Amino acid sequence: MKNLTTIFIPLFLLMIFNSCEKDEEIDKEKPTINLTIQDAFPLSCDTIYFGESFELKALFSDNVELGSFSIDIHNNFDHHSHSTEVTECNLDPIKSPVTPFLFINDYDIPTGLKQYETNLEINIPLSNENGIFDDGDYHFFISLTDKEGWSEQKGLSIKMLHR
Template sequence: MKKNITLLSLLCALCACNSSDEKESKDMTPPVISDTGITANPIECQEYRPGDVIHFQYVFTDDVELGNYNIEIHNNFDHHTHSGSAVDCELEAKKEAGEKAWVYNQDFAIPAGQRTYTAHVDIQIPDDAETGNYHFMVRLTDRTGWQQLKGIAIKLK
């Protein structure tokens, strides 16, 4: 029995050592996508016309260091998702995507060392883009690899 106790205390000692040398700050929080202090764009249910420019604007913050972000736009003609927000936007009738269904997918870098960053991107909607319901996805990482997502339903009329 004595041996068990010795072993147990050895293990506990080992735990104690380990936790003490790792009080170094570990990044445990994902970055945040918000509209703090700015007019965010696009917002839920926003409508555009083919040929318009989407003036994307959101504020990114992280407690340690921001990483990169990505903007991806794809059609929701088949109503494949529920909206995550409180408002449910009005959907047009379901349809099959045609040749000119708009696809946009672009990765963006954030300058190193930033904790706050206001992203502005002007996204040109092609003149011949097929109209209908689209999803506007924003993905943001921090340096450690935590990720934050924001899905926005938009419409081309």
């Protein structure tokens, strides 16, 4: 019996140590949204026009791997703010929306990238089935998520106008 114990205890310990996975480095950093690159658009206080398209230009980075991003454009007729805004723009008087524009869309970033510069063309329609969109103050909200699930947001105050 003593011989069996001498064999099984080391064998049991060897099995336990080999079954433990090696700890991989854990991603603890949020990705970054860089709007200081050349030709970045939109920036706070920029104007976007109904019935036209524009190119979203931003640089996304992460220490391990990027995942996806989303764009949310919504009215700011009540002058609410997002905690990411640092620039104050000239706001129109507070008003009630009649036919506000709303745009929410998600985009995947190609797999394996630590850095990604957007070249996304976004078309802004003039109207919808309810009529011509209300012009005025809007928010352009960018949310970036890395593969691990960390996210960073950037809220911009913009004007959306008819030419």
